[in-house]
Amino acid sequence: xxxxxxxxxxxxxxxxxxxxxxxxxxxxxxxxxxxxxxxxxxxxxxxxxxxxxxxxxxxxxxxxxxxxxxxxxxxxxxxxxxxxxxxxxxxxxxxxxxxxxxxxxxxxxxxxxxxxxxxxxxxxxxxxxxxxxxxxxxxxxxxxxxxxxxxxxxxxxxxxxxxxxxxxxxxxxxxxxxxxxxxxxxxxxxxxxxxxxxxxxxxxxxxxxxxxxxxxxxxxxxxxxxxxxxxxxxxxxxxxxxxxxxxxxxxxxxxxxxxxxxxxxxxxxxxxxxxxxxxxxxxxxxxxxxxxxxxxxxxxxxxxxxxxxxxxxxxxxxxxxxxxxxxxxxxxxxxxxxxxxxxxxxxxxxxxxxxxxxxxxxxxxxxxxxxxxxxxxxxxxxxxxxxxxxxxxxxxxxxxxxxxxxxxxxxxxxxxxxxxxxxxxxxxxxxxxxxxxxxxxxxxxxxxxxxxxxxxxxxxx
Amino acid sequence: xxxxxxxxxxxxxxxxxxxxxxxxxxxxxxxxxxxxxxxxxxxxxxxxxxxxxxxxxxxxxxxxxxxxxxxxxxxxxxxxxxxxxxxxxxxxxxxxxxxxxxxxxxxxxxxxxxxxxxxxxxxxxxxxxxxxxxxxxxxxxxxxxxxxxxxxxxxxxxxxxxxxxxxxxxxxxxxxxxxxxxxx
Numbered sequence: 243x244x245x246x247x248x249x250x251x252x253x254x255x256x257x258x259x260x261x262x263x264x265x266x267x268x269x270x271x272x273x274x275x276x277x278x279x280x281x282x283x284x285x286x287x288x289x290x291x292x293x294x295x296x297x298x299x300x301x302x303x304x305x306x307x308x309x310x311x312x313x314x315x316x317x318x319x320x321x322x323x324x325x326x327x328x329x330x331x332x333x334x335x336x337x338x339x340x341x342x343x344x345x346x347x348x349x350x351x352x353x354x355x356x357x358x359x360x361x362x363x364x365x366x367x368x369x370x371x372x373x374x375x376x377x378x379x380x381x382x383x384x385x386x387x388x389x390x391x392x393x394x395x396x397x398x399x400x401x402x403x404x405x406x407x408x409x410x411x412x413x414x415x416x417x418x419x420x421x422x423x424x425x426x427x428x429x430x431x432x433x434x435x436x437x438x439x440x441x442x443x444x445x446x447x448x449x450x451x452x453x454x455x456x457x458x459x460x461x462x463x464x465x466x467x468x469x470x471x472x473x474x475x476x477x478x479x480x481x482x483x484x485x486x487x488x489x490x491x492x493x494x495x496x497x498x499x500x501x502x503x504x505x506x507x508x509x510x511x512x513x514x515x516x517x518x519x520x521x522x523x524x525x526x527x528x529x530x531x532x533x534x535x536x537x538x539x540x541x542x543x544x545x546x547x548x549x550x551x552x553x554x555x556x557x558x559x560x561x562x563x564x565x566x567x568x569x570x571x572x573x574x575x576x577x578x579x580x581x582x583x584x585x586x587x588x589x590x591x592x593x594x595x596x597x598x599x600x601x602x603x604x605x606x607x608x609x610x611x612x613x614x615x616x617x618x619x620x621x622x623x624x625x626x627x628x629x630x631x632x633x634x635x636x637x638x639x640x641x642x643x644x645x646x647x648x649x650x651x652x653x654x655x656x657x658x659x660x661x662x663x664x665x666x667x668x669x670x671x672x673x674x675x676x677x678x679x680x681x682x683x684x685x686x687x688x689x690x691x692x693x694x695x696x697x698x699x700x701x702x703x
Numbered sequence: 704x705x706x707x708x709x710x711x712x713x714x715x716x717x718x719x720x721x722x723x724x725x726x727x728x729x730x731x732x733x734x735x736x737x738x739x740x741x742x743x744x745x746x747x748x749x750x751x752x753x754x755x756x757x758x759x760x761x762x763x764x765x766x767x768x769x770x771x772x773x774x775x776x777x778x779x780x781x782x783x784x785x786x787x788x789x790x791x792x793x794x795x796x797x798x799x800x801x802x803x804x805x806x807x808x809x810x811x812x813x814x815x816x817x818x819x820x821x822x823x824x825x826x827x828x829x830x831x832x833x834x835x836x837x838x839x840x841x842x843x844x845x846x847x848x849x850x851x852x853x854x855x856x857x858x859x860x861x862x863x864x865x866x867x868x869x870x871x872x873x874x875x876x877x878x879x880x881x882x883x884x885x886x887x
Contacts, residue, residue, distance in 0.1 A: 506775060506793070
């Protein structure tokens with residue numbers, strides 16, 4: 243593995259203004275990543291051994307809810323706020339003068355998250371996925387996001403030239419839409435609840451928007467930037483990117499009812515969801531042409547494998563294509579009848595949120611952090627530990643969830659008396675994730691510390 | 704893509720159209736649903752929740768039970784819920800019209816609870832909560848011992864356990880509704 247981001251002393255002139263906000267968001271993200279990983283291990287242990295840490299504060303229901311919220315709103319969102327900010331500043335030559343506003347928004351975001359998590363542990367939680375935090379949290383998080391995460395839209399509006407890139411479209415789209423669908427979901431689920439099962443439909447609409455239009459869209463922006471940047475070549479079939487972008491955003495919001503097949507909602511709505519889920523294959527194919535087509539040219543895969551940052555992005559894009567195809571196939575009625583409510587669909591979400599979004603964030607971090615801090619990665623060994631532990635854990639945990647979930651569904655349809663859940667494999671993979679994340683956090687914090695101390699020394703000189 | 708206003712309008716429309724078509728139309732279609740008799744002049748269903756069950760619903764939420772249990776019976780052909788005896792008929796939207804927060808869930812590590820009140824007695828529910836593995840060997844459910852207090856001849860449920868069981872007993876979809884008749 244070459245260390246292009248480690249051995250090349252980066253230019254950190256333009257990055258100076260971004261250093262404070264970027265480092266703030268990324269350190270916060272690392273803290274939440276470690277917390278979520280530890281809770282993931284505890285949750286896996288509790289499924290394997292139900293008597294493990296059996297007290298009311300740490301019921302499986304609370305631990306797993308906090309783990310998911312910390313991973314999405316703590317790790318992924320903080321990290322994407324940091325990377326999106328850097329990306330749009332790079333692409334638009336936006337001079338970021340008001341970093342304190344973003345940092346203030348980030349402080350409010352993370353303080354509110356701490357409050358929300360503490361409330362969940364205390365037993366004040368709601369029953370809808372990723373909307374479990376108490377309702378007073380929602381509006382505060384939305385305002386904090388506007389302060390911290392709206393800057394890509396501002397940078398896009400103030401760009402000096404008219405030309406735009408696919409990476410910008412995705413990041414601006416994600417940053418613009420998140421507060422809209424987050425507030426609508428909060429309103430219709432927690433503040434003025436919709437009637438009966440419509441709440442469940444709103445909640446699933448929110449989850450699909452969150453996964454696709456915030457997390458995946460931001461990660462697509464990162465992939466569209468880094469692949470041509472690191473490989474130093476144009477994207478294959480780039481003329482298709484516009485179609486890919488609009489079909490991705492158009493179909494995502496319609497896919498929610500496909501996750502509710504068999505639920506007591508109108509059948510025509512379920513059918514619309516299935517059609518949208520199958521149609522979502524269009525942007526999957528286009529992004530596959532753009533990404534994999536570029537990797538396939540002139541030894542691109544080998545170059546990606548030898549790059550500290552791009553190998554993560556390459557693995558992430560493979561996950562994205564794979565999960566997109568699986569979603570189009572397995573969110574149909576025949577398969578849903580067998581595997582709904584099993585861990586199969588959790589495996590698909592895991593592949594999207596971790597296999598794609600998180601892997602791409604890791605790749606971006608290996609590229610950006612040295613440039614922003616002006617320091618080098620302290621340990622190559624820790625980079626290897628990070629890569630191999632999380633990659634193997636991702637492959638094993640995904641296979642176990644997909645195969646195990648499908649097998650559970652088949653067993654249940656044949657009248658098996660007991661649900662099958664958890665198992666040793668999930669404990670081992672959760673431990674491997676924690677190990678990899680600890681290695682990454684140690685390395686990143688060491689790099690940030692080096693960068694900050696050398697910056698101070700430069701100032702004194 | 705170059706015109707920011709048009710770009711943002713397009714993005715907004717991409718979220719607004721599915722919201723309008725899926726959610727607003729669902730609210731229009733289902734928002735007026737209320738309690739109804741299965742036959743003219745019959746009792747209204749779903750029944751109102753007793754006060755103790757409302758307290759028990761809060762305990763159900765506090766303990767995070769929704770992470771492992773659903774409350775929806777799928778129709779025949781969309782899973783084996785009815786064949787497994789988890790309900791006498793599929794759940795319909797009307798079953799949930801009185802619930803302030805619908806807890807239909809999206810994952811099952813344990814059985815569906817939409818009709819658990821018709822399947823298990825209070826004593827069975829208490830036993831299952833206090834020591835699940837004594838009821839189902841190898842159960843993945845933890846023992847909620849902290850909801851019970853030891854006494855001379857065994858265990859006494861706390862007020863929260865009583866409320867939780869009252870809530871679970873209130874979960875019944877064993878009545879006919881205009882949309883889903885019970886099979887004779």
